[in-house]
Amino acid sequence: MYQYLNIDAPSSFLLFAGAGSGKTRTLVNVLQAVRDNELHRFIKAGQRIAVITYTNAACEEIKHRLQYDPIFAVSTIHSFVWELIQPFTSDIKKWLETDLRENIDKLQDKINRARDKSGQTAIKNARSRDSKLKRLERLDIVQSFVYSPTSTRLTIGSLTHTEVIKIATEFLSEQPLFQKVLVNKFPILLIDESQDTNKGLMDALIQTQQNHSGCFSLGLFGDLMQRIYSGGKEDLATNLPQNWKTPEKKTNYRSPKRVIRLINKIRHEDDGKQQAEKPDAEEGIVRLFIVQTPNENKSEIEVGIREQMKVITDDENWEDDSQVKTLTLEHAMAARRGEFDEFFTPLSTEDSLRDSLLNGTSSTFKFCTHQVLPLANVIRNEDDFEIMRIIKKYSHLIGKENEEFFAEPIALLASVDDGVSKVKTLLENDISLRELLSLIGKYQLLVIPDILNDLLLEDTVELEEEVELPPNQEAWDKALDARLSHVENYAKYVTDELGFATHQGVKGLEFDRVLAVIDDKDSKGFLFKYEKFFGAEDLTATDKRNEASGIDSVLSRTRRLFYVICSRAEKSLAVVAYSQDPLAVKNRAIDAEWFVEDEIILI
Numbered sequence: 142m143y144q145y146l147n148i149d150a151p152s153s154f155l156l157f158a159g160a161g162s163g164k165t166r167t168l169v170n171v172l173q174a175v176r177d178n179e180l181h182r183f184i185k186a187g188q189r190i191a192v193i194t195y196t197n198a199a200c201e202e203i204k205h206r207l208q209y210d211p212i213f214a215v216s217t218i219h220s221f222v223w224e225l226i227q228p229f230t231s232d233i234k235k236w237l238e239t240d241l242r243e244n245i246d247k248l249q250d251k252i253n254r255a256r257d258k259s260g261q262t263a264i265k266n267a268r269s270r271d272s273k274l275k276r277l278e279r280l281d282i283v284q285s286f287v288y289s290p291t292s293t294r295l296t297i298g299s300l301t302h303t304e305v306i307k308i309a310t311e312f313l314s315e316q317p318l319f320q321k322v323l324v325n326k327f328p329i330l331l332i333d334e335s336q337d338t339n340k341g342l343m344d345a346l347i348q349t350q351q352n353h354s355g356c357f358s359l360g361l362f363g364d365l366m367q368r369i370y371s372g373g374k375e376d377l378a379t380n381l382p383q384n385w386k387t388p389e390k391k392t393n394y395r396s397p398k399r400v401i402r403l404i405n406k407i408r409h410e411d412d413g414k415q416q417a418e419k420p421d422a423e424e425g426i427v428r429l430f431i432v433q434t435p436n437e438n439k440s441e442i443e444v445g446i447r448e449q450m451k452v453i454t455d456d457e458n459w460e461d462d463s464q465v466k467t468l469t470l471e472h473a474m475a476a477r478r479g480e481f482d483e484f485f486t487p488l489s490t491e492d493s494l495r496d497s498l499l500n501g502t503s504s505t506f507k508f509c510t511h512q513v514l515p516l517a518n519v520i521r522n523e524d525d526f527e528i529m530r531i532i533k534k535y536s537h538l539i540g541k542e543n544e545e546f547f548a549e550p551i552a553l554l555a556s557v558d559d560g561v562s563k564v565k566t567l568l569e570n571d572i573s574l575r576e577l578l579s580l581i582g583k584y585q586l587l588v589i590p591d592i593l594n595d596l597l598l599e600d601t602v603e604l605e606e607e608v609e610l611p612p613n614q615e616a617w618d619k620a621l622d623a624r625l626s627h628v629e630n631y632a633k634y635v636t637d638e639l640g641f642a643t644h645q646g647v648k649g650l651e652f653d654r655v656l657a658v659i660d661d662k663d664s665k666g667f668l669f670k671y672e673k674f675f676g677a678e679d680l681t682a683t684d685k686r687n688e689a690s691g692i693d694s695v696l697s698r699t700r701r702l703f704y705v706i707c708s709r710a711e712k713s714l715a716v717v718a719y720s721q722d723p724l725a726v727k728n729r730a731i732d733a734e735w736f737v738e739d740e741i742i743l744i
């Protein structure tokens with residue numbers, strides 16, 4: 142594949158291959174080879190190699206494997222296109238003006254045609270129109286636009302995630318100059334997980350490649366069977382330009398034989414592509430546990446299943462939390478099982494906090510995870526050196542810039558000491574975040590962000606009347622009552638150190654032992670329905686029609702997600718299906734030849 146990236150005679154290619162076939166590994170190896178052989182040419186020409194991945198975690202992994210060499214620009218698709226469009230302020234402004242006007246007209250039209258002018262929908266449309274009008278009016282004063290893939294704070298010049306993709310797509314499709322900017326800057330562009338890249342943008346990139354085929358190589362990696370998000374280019378494999386290469390990879394290097402047989406069977410109902418085992422593959426073990434619902438003891442049941450897996454596989458690690466990855470459909474389900482729901486649930490119900498809660502990026506979350514928890518930890522361990530380092534670094538209490546410290550250093554250090562020992566006593570119990578922060582605030586061991594500080598003060602201030610808190614603060618007010626252990630588990634969850642992840646979040650990852658929990662009732666989503674897929678719930682006429690005519694539907698989406706989760710296992714796999722009709726699930730699993738009778742355990 143290295144030869145495709147020869148910048149004197151580049152080729153473009155699509156490497157679509159099944160799970161664990163080494164796509165990501167190939168991507169990294171090929172890039173290392175380019176760097177080893179052609180580095181000087183790129184540096185001389187002031188050019189870089191672009192790599193687009195689907196998540197920030199995947200970005201980090203690839204950057205790490207490429208030793209953070211600056212010749213590679215590794216980013217998510219949003220960050221990548223933002224970097225490209227950012228200098229074009231006046232073009233962005235023009236695009237935004239047209240887009241806002243079109244949307245305002247559309248909304249106005251809907252409002253005019255609404256039968257009930259004071260109904261919920263009409264009111265929502267009017268609100269949305271007004272906010273767009275306001276944005277349009279203030280467009281003139283924007284000096285430069287801003288975009289952050291992680292921040293949810295919108296300022297007057299902010300662009301949304303959708304907008305940066307749309308703008309880049311339109312610029313690439315309609316401005317030859319913009320295509321030139323891209324290919325001059327990045328003569329090689331590789332996209333991992335390209336099955337989920339926005340369709341319009343993908344078309345524009347392929348068009349760009351066709352117009353610059355002599356000096357630009359576009360390489361796409363992915364697997365249509367692992368398409369989880371809508372909006373991707375479904376016909377990517379069947380509608381490629383003729384001069385593209387389509388190398389194949391048929392071996393699964395990740396999973397043991399039994400898992401490969403299972404995922405081959407799952408895939409058999411979709412595009413039918415099958416994988417072979419690597420020569421030294423182990424046999425591996427899979428089991429399907431079916432649990433009758435409703436059931437209130439899911440956590441205990443899953444602990445029991447892990448004990449059974451330990452015996453079945455003769456692998457002690459099934460009992461060790463850190464050695465098993467439990468996959469749930471939603472974060473909320475992981476939060477309950479991973480005991481971080483007291484902190485997570487109230488914050489996750491607030492839309493404006495949700496994204497930063499999941500990637501742990503906002504300053505208030507960081508305050509909790511990077512200041513409060515480490516401080517509590519070193520106080521618990523009586524690590525005096527670290528205690529002082531953290532307090533000094535974050536509190537501004539100890540140092541010449543604090544007049545109080547300057548005037549009476551000994552008294553102040555005594556107060557810090559007092560505070561630390563009170564915190565230590567408090568930490569002997571699983572106290573709430575509120576209790577801990579109150580004490581930290583009282584002794585000024587850290588600088589508490591305003592949003593939390595106001596909530597801590599509330600008890601002591603006599604309020605004349607009940608004040609309604611803004612939604613953000615209300616959510617934080619509830620989260621402050623979380624026990625500290627829940628905040629600690631949350632911090633581990635967002636850094637992937639807790640043994641839980643979501644079905645959608647594990648694309649591209651691999652784990653020795655996977656416990657995949659299938660539980661529609663506990664999830665609020667409507668995109669995936671395992672009960673239907675497993676035959677425990679009737680299909681609607683539309684489901685049947687879609688399935689028969691190959692239209693993407695809840696069944697095909699669920700099948701692909703099932704393929705993704707089962708294909709993460711490197712040694713053994715336990716699928717736990719909570720169902721209202723265990724027998725139907727069992728029959729379907731046997732009929733489809735996913736599992737044999739001996740591998741199915743009814744609970």
Ligand SMILES: Nc1ncnc2c1ncn2[C@@H]1O[C@H](COP(=O)(O)OP(=O)(O)OP(=O)(O)O)[C@@H](O)[C@H]1O
Nearest residue numbers: 159160161162163164165166167394395648649650
């Ligand atoms: N040729 C190879 N020889 C040995 N091991 C390999 C080879 N190719 C890949 N592997 C190993 O197999 C595992 C899966 O590889 P990789 O993650 O690159 O696959 P992938 O195709 O990107 O998978 P997925 O689509 O499921 O994310 C990794 O542990 C990788 O190191």
